[in-house]
Structure formats: structure tokens, C-alpha cells
Amino acid sequence: LRILAVNPAASRTYGWSEEEFSGKSLDEIWVAEDLAAFKAKLVEGTLSSARSPETWHHRRKDGTVFEVEKTGYPVTYEGRPARAFTAQDVTERRNVQERLLQSQKMEAVGQLAGGIAHDFNNILQAMLSLATVLRLRSASPEMAATVAEIEAHIRRGATLTQQLLLFSRREISQHSRQDLGEVVGAASQMLQHLIPETIRVRLDLAPEPLWFDGDARQIHQVLINLALNARDAMPSGGAMVLRTGRLDNEIWMEVEDQGGGITPEVQARIFEPFFTTKGAGHGTGLGLAVVHGIVERHGGRIEVTSQLGAGSRFRVTLPGSPPPEAAAKREPSGETALPAGHGTRVLVVEDEEGARKGLVEVLEFLGYAVTAAASAEEALALTPVAEPELLLTDLMLPGMDGPVLARTLAERWP
Structure with missing residues (x-):
């Protein structure tokens, strides 16, 4: 089976000139497995006579293999029976489809991972808070060192959940x-x-x-x-x-x-x-x-x-972005230790019971006067004798999220 003639578009796609194409065997263009299947269909007479596309793998002049959709139909060429084909390179379309499927798969796994990470992070938060209280209350240096090692392992687990939250897009970005x-x-x-x-x-x-x-x-x-x-x-x-x-x-x-x-x-x-x-x-x-x-x-x-x-x-x-205005100064960020409370009134809002209790224990140990709520609705229903001076809230709460709760309480207790 040999090629009789091609158009300029085929020459550009495959890399051979129209003269080089003329008389070329299909063995030089078709991938062996596909060519065998094509010849079998040709012998059996099962090649579609309609212009319905079939997918095959072809080879360019430089040896690269790419996927094409071919439609073929019988014609007469210079008085002889022949077969005309149109071939469309569908590599980019396939790549787009694969990227879409990959994106959908990663989105689904991300949602699952994010939910697990958020719940697991709350468990680790409770463990870390209680371990911190245990270390601070320990009179034995050996016991304090052991608890500090436990805290280090908990933080390693928290680093993993942070990776999961980043992957699942549930971590709050600061652009x-x-x-x-x-x-x-x-x-x-x-x-x-x-x-x-x-x-x-x-x-x-x-x-x-x-x-x-x-x-x-x-x-x-x-x-x-x-x-x-x-x-x-x-x-x-x-x-x-x-x-x-x-x-x-x-x-x-x-x-x-x-x-x-x-x-x-x-x-x-x-x-x-x-x-x-x-x-x-x-x-x-x-x-x-x-x-x-x-x-x-x-x-x-x-x-x-x-x-x-x-x-x-x-x-x-x-x-890329344009340079910031000269007046815009970025303050260096850094972590600071939580100071002693001296009776400062704190409202803690956390829906996970273990994390909430752990935070309350740490804050009370440090001298804060703590009121705790399990939800935004519960926090809004509070009528404390003295208004809270600080709010410590989870970002993702059922119903109303943390930032909205903070703005609402700031209006009530400016």
C-alpha cells in the first residue's frame, strides 16, 4: 500500500515534502500495530465507507508518534480505484481531555483530603494543647522533656495536615x-x-x-x-x-x-x-x-x-506584576509567644470538643478568663456579665464562619 498524493497540510503535519510523500509506503507512516489492524480491515472489507472518523497512530518524519482521526472513502485516482483519507491531528484535544479528567480527579481527592485534614487537625490541636499544659505543670525535668518530644511529633503531624489543606484549597490564602x-x-x-x-x-x-x-x-x-x-x-x-x-x-x-x-x-x-x-x-x-x-x-x-x-x-x-508603590511597606512576620493573661477575658469558639477543651485549659493556665462556645450561634447567644476583650475562633465553623462571626461580634462589642 503506497501513498499516491497529499496536500500541503499533510506535508506540514508529517514533515515530508509532497514529493517525498509520493510513493511512500504506509509502513513508514503507520505504527506497526495500527497498520496491521488497518490492513486486516481493508482485506475484510470492514473499513467504514462513510465519513466516520477512526483513530490511528501515525509517525512523523522525525520519528515522533501522534494520534490522528482519519476518515476514508473510496475514490478513483487517475483511472484506478483508490482510497482518499483526511487525517486530523488530535493530540492537543486528547491532552485537553486528559488534563480535564486529571483536574476532576484531583478535585475529588482534594475535597476528601481536605475534610479529613480539617478533622484530624482539630484532633492534633486538642492533643497539642493538653500536652502543653502537661509540660507546663510538670515538676519533673525528665517528664517535661518527654512531653516536649510528644509535642514535636504532634507538630510533625500538623505539618502533614497543612500539606493536605494546601492541596485541598481549604487553607486561607493571604495574597x-x-x-x-x-x-x-x-x-x-x-x-x-x-x-x-x-x-x-x-x-x-x-x-x-x-x-x-x-x-x-x-x-x-x-x-x-x-x-x-x-x-x-x-x-x-x-x-x-x-x-x-x-x-x-x-x-x-x-x-x-x-x-x-x-x-x-x-x-x-x-x-x-x-x-x-x-x-x-x-x-x-x-x-x-x-x-x-x-x-x-x-x-x-x-x-x-x-x-x-x-x-x-x-x-x-x-x-508578573508591576512594582509596588514606594509607600507600601511590608512588615516582617514572625511568631510571638502567648503572654500571660492577667485576667483578660477571652471568648473561644471551636466546634470540635477536644480542641476547644484543650485551648481553654492552656488559656486558663496562662491566666486568661475564658468563655467557650461550640458554634457561632452559641457565641452570639451569650450574654456575659463583662464583654470579651479577645476572640479566638476557628475559621471554618458550621453555619457562620469565623471571619463573619468576628465582624458581627465586633459590632456588638466594639
């Missing part, structure tokens, strides 16, 4: 104008404690500020997750490069490693939640899924290039 270079620089300082000495980390940052609108904490988490992924790809050591740059109206950051590379099969699934190539006890499969979710929510994209035996490069591209 503002940020410099990507500053975010990467701050993350690189943290990496000093996370990356072994056998791995050399090099910064290759753009000299000018790279402004974007987003949540600095979440982009910081993106870089940390990508860097830890690169670390795990180099168990015997190597080099890691963190880069930033600008391309037109977009800014980007890259994490490059010298690991073993990623196979195409793994690349196809690498951003799926809970997918991991690491053994049991070595990773949750959430790191890159979290990265994917954060980047999408920032209107960006993430691309992977990898070569087996030579390493991988992850590039995150974000929409």
Missing part, C-alpha cells in the same frame, strides 16, 4: 505584592537545615526584583517541596541549582538536580496526589500535588524536563 527573589532567598536559608552536606546548593537569581501577586508562604512551600524532591533524587549527593528569571510579562523559578531523571511514565503521574516512587515510610506522595495546586491557584503553570541519568528541572511560571 499581596511579593518579590520572587526574596521568597527564594528566604527558602534557601531554610534549606540549609534540610539539605545534607553532600548536596551543593547554588543560587542563580535574577538581579532585579520579580514582582508577583500571591501568598509568599505558599510559594515558599512550593520551592521547599521542589527542593526536597530534588534532594531525594540525589541520595549519593550532587548539585542543586535554584534559579529565577523573567520572560516577557511572566516570572519563573527553577529547581534543577543531578539525580537519575524521571521516566515518561512517572512524569505522566508525578502530580497525582499520593503517587510516589519512594518506598514505604519515605514520603506521602503529597509534595508535588501540593505544588501543582498552589501554582494553579496563582494562575501559573509548572513544567518538568528530565533526562534519564542526567537529572531533572522543575520550572514554575507565574504572572
